[in-house]
Amino acid sequence: MESRQRSTRTKAQQREQTIRTLVGEARSLFATRGYAHVSLADIVQAAGVTKGALYHHFTGKEDVFRAVLEQVHQEVGERIAASAPTSDAWTQLLSGCRTFLTASTEPNIQQIMLIDAPSVLGWGVWRELDATTSMQHLQEALQVLIDDGTIPDQPVLPVVHLLSGAMNEAALWLARSANREHDLAHTMTALERMLESLRR
Amino acid sequence: MESRQRSTRTKAQQREQTIRTLVGEARSLFATRGYAHVSLADIVQAAGVTKGALYHHFTGKEDVFRAVLEQVHQEVGERIAASAPTSDAWTQLLSGCRTFLTASTEPNIQQIMLIDAPSVLGWGVWRELDATTSMQHLQEALQVLIDDGTIPDQPVLPVVHLLSGAMNEAALWLARSANREHDLAHTMTALERMLESLRR
DNA sequence: CGAAGATACATACCGTCGGTATGTTCGTGT
DNA sequence: ACACGAACATACCGACGGTATGTATCTTCG
Numbered sequence: 001m002e003s004r005q006r007s008t009r010t011k012a013q014q015r016e017q018t019i020r021t022l023v024g025e026a027r028s029l030f031a032t033r034g035y036a037h038v039s040l041a042d043i044v045q046a047a048g049v050t051k052g053a054l055y056h057h058f059t060g061k062e063d064v065f066r067a068v069l070e071q072v073h074q075e076v077g078e079r080i081a082a083s084a085p086t087s088d089a090w091t092q093l094l095s096g097c098r099t100f101l102t103a104s105t106e107p108n109i110q111q112i113m114l115i116d117a118p119s120v121l122g123w124g125v126w127r128e129l130d131a132t133t134s135m136q137h138l139q140e141a142l143q144v145l146i147d148d149g150t151i152p153d154q155p156v157l158p159v160v161h162l163l164s165g166a167m168n169e170a171a172l173w174l175a176r177s178a179n180r181e182h183d184l185a186h187t188m189t190a191l192e193r194m195l196e197s198l199r200r
Numbered sequence: 201m202e203s204r205q206r207s208t209r210t211k212a213q214q215r216e217q218t219i220r221t222l223v224g225e226a227r228s229l230f231a232t233r234g235y236a237h238v239s240l241a242d243i244v245q246a247a248g249v250t251k252g253a254l255y256h257h258f259t260g261k262e263d264v265f266r267a268v269l270e271q272v273h274q275e276v277g278e279r280i281a282a283s284a285p286t287s288d289a290w291t292q293l294l295s296g297c298r299t300f301l302t303a304s305t306e307p308n309i310q311q312i313m314l315i316d317a318p319s320v321l322g323w324g325v326w327r328e329l330d331a332t333t334s335m336q337h338l339q340e341a342l343q344v345l346i347d348d349g350t351i352p353d354q355p356v357l358p359v360v361h362l363l364s365g366a367m368n369e370a371a372l373w374l375a376r377s378a379n380r381e382h383d384l385a386h387t388m389t390a391l392e393r394m395l396e397s398l399r400r
Numbered sequence: 401c402g403a404a405g406a407t408a409c410a411t412a413c414c415g416t417c418g419g420t421a422t423g424t425t426c427g428t429g430t
Numbered sequence: 431a432c433a434c435g436a437a438c439a440t441a442c443c444g445a446c447g448g449t450a451t452g453t454a455t456c457t458t459c460g
Contacts, residue, residue, distance in 0.1 A: 010427070015437070035319070036236075039417060051419085052439050061418065119235070119319035123372055158387040161373040162366040162394065169365020170358070172323055187358040190398075194362070197397030198390075210456080214408070239446060251448085252410050261447065407456070414449080423440070430432090 019057050019067075022047045027068045031108035035065055035116040065112075065120055069129060072113050076103050077133035090150060093141040093195065097167060098188060100134055104171035105180070114168050135164050142198075151198045159198065166191070219257050219267075222247045227268045231308035235265055235316040265312075265320055269329060272313050276303050277333035290350060293341040293395065297367060298388060300334055304371035305380070314368050335364050342398075351398045359398065366391070 025046035029038045040061055044054050058064045080103075084095035104110055118126045127135075139160045145151045170187050177183040225246035229238045240261055244254050258264045280303070284295035304310055318326045327335075339360045345351045370387050377383040 018437080034322075040419090041417080050439050052422095053437075055419075056437060115318045115323055118315045122234075123315055124376065127373075154390070155383075155386045157373075158370070158383060158390045161369050162387065162390055165369020165372075166362040166366035169361050169368065172365075173327075173357075173361040176324070183355075183358060186355045187362065190354070190358045190362055193397045194394045197393045214456095218408080240448090241446080250410055252451095253408070255448075256408060401460105403458105403460095405456105405458080407454105409452105409454080411452075412450085415447095417446080418444095420443080421441085423438105425436105425438075427436080428434090430434105 015057075018047070018049060018053060022049065022054060022057065022064070023067050023071060026064050027071065027112065028108065030065065030068055030116065031111045034111055035120050062120060065116070066125075069112055069117050069121070069126075072109055073129050073133040076100065076109065076113070077137065079103050080134060080137050089141060089144045089148065093138075093145065094192065096137055096141060097163075097191060097195075100167055101171050101174065101184060101187065104168065105175045105184075107175060110172060110175055114172055130164070135160060138164060145198075152200070154198075163194070166194070215257075218247070218249060218253060222249065222254060222257065222264070223267050223271060226264050227271065227312065228308065230265065230268055230316065231311050234311055235320050262320060265316070266325075269312055269317050269321070269326075272309055273329050273333040276300065276309065276313070277337065279303050280334060280337050289341060289344045289348065293338075293345065294392065296337055296341060297363075297391060297395075300367055301371050301374065301384065301387065304368065305375045305384075307375060310372060310375055314372055330364070335360060338364060345398075352400075354398075363394070366394070 022043065026038070026043045029042055029046060040051055040054060043064065044051050047054075054064065058067065080096045080099050083099035084092045087095070104114060117129075121129075131139075139156060142151070142156050142159060146153055146156065170191070174180055174184055174187065222243065226238070226243045229242055229246060240251055240254060243264065244251050247254075254264065258267065280296045280299050283299035284292045287295070304314060317329075321329075331339075339356060342351070342356050342359060346353055346356065370391070374380055374384055374387065
């Protein structure tokens with residue numbers, strides 16, 4: 001039975017809305033100032049609620065950060081997945097890498113995903129989350145290339161970690177580059193050469 | 201004229217000793233618990249001094265961490281420099297990479313240098329420090345190989361950042377590996393292949 | 401040699417922050 | 431209609447980073 005809505009928002013809507021703005025404001029604050037320099041007071045003030053509301057939905061500051069990080073990871077993953085929908089596996093891998101580099105260069109993604117996350121949540125948790133999104137894409141793409149014989153059979157995990165770390169660091173560097181487009185081009189050619197080395 | 205030493209320790213010796221133990225204890229605490237979960241009270245208690253002493257030599261908690269990080273960086277740099285004293289540039293690069301991977305796998309180096317440092321000091325400061333030690337070696341080695349024609353002329357910075365990031369992440373992964381020696385071997389072969397790709 | 405100043409610490413205290421316990425409102429199932 | 435629980439708000443606590451100030455010890459120089 002449907003309940004009439006005496007008020008404009010139902011409880012569930014209210015909950016969702018509060019969490020959304022909370023995570024959203026927290027994300028922008030974390031991105032610009034860094035996790036350590038953001039207080040819970042800042043977050044709840046920006047979201048227009050109180051600490052009690054925050055602690056009703058999250059277990060603490062770290063939990064808010066985890067929610068933010070999950071959102072960021074999901075966003076990056078979607079952008080990678082949508083980068084080259086219809087192509088062969090090889091060019092799909094390349095465009096995926098390029099998309100990751102450009103996405104991870106944006107400051108509001110970078111500070112959260114690449115700088116603070118390992119320190120705040122610990123490397124293990126960070127890698128777990130990453131393994132379900134961007135790293136997942138990389139690993140799958142490589143496995144496909146191994147299965148269809150494009151690159152010889154070899155342990156994928158070492159390669160995945162090497163490439164993932166390479167792109168993470170490259171993204172951090174590119175974000176501070178004075179000539180980003182120029183450096184991105186050189187980085188991509190160098191990265192392509194590294195990927196080619198797997199081929200042969 | 202030398203001043204006679206009425207006491208067992210002169211002031212300069214005392215200062216040096218205090219700083220040494222302070223940094224040493226802080227390092228071990230930071231390494232095991234991570235920066236955020238170490239209080240100044242923990243550090244000064246372990247070092248056997250008070251907060252006043254700490255604040256006499258350092259500007260704050262962050263400054264202590266910076267001193268610790270500099271020590272770690274210097275240590276890693278020395279180990280890399282001593283890894284392959286008399287060889288051609290190419291094998292020198294390879295053994296340098298191997299040394300970095302094994303050194304950075306140790307937990308008391310890893311937590312400080314690879315996990316906390318970017319978040320605590322900011323990526324810029326972290327990279328500055330790195331650029332004077334481990335990254336410095338990598339860049340110089342590559343430049344030598346370019347100058348003697350082993351690898352073709354190309355922008356070094358993109359390659360340096362890609363390789364540096366790759367090894368950082370690989371070290372973090374190897375540290376949690378169930379079969380470290382085995383994975384290290386595969387990582388090195390994959391890394392060698394990537395380096396080979398620069399050659400030709 | 402000894403007073404003056406600098407250096408190396410110790411003690412006491414403050415503001416802020418993360419976290420918790422409790423109170424209040426209000427939608428919702430029965 | 432009403433009771434219950436979810437969604438908040440309010441008030442408060444302990445701990446931590448940081449600072450101000452006091453004190454003992456070494457060094458310097460007339």
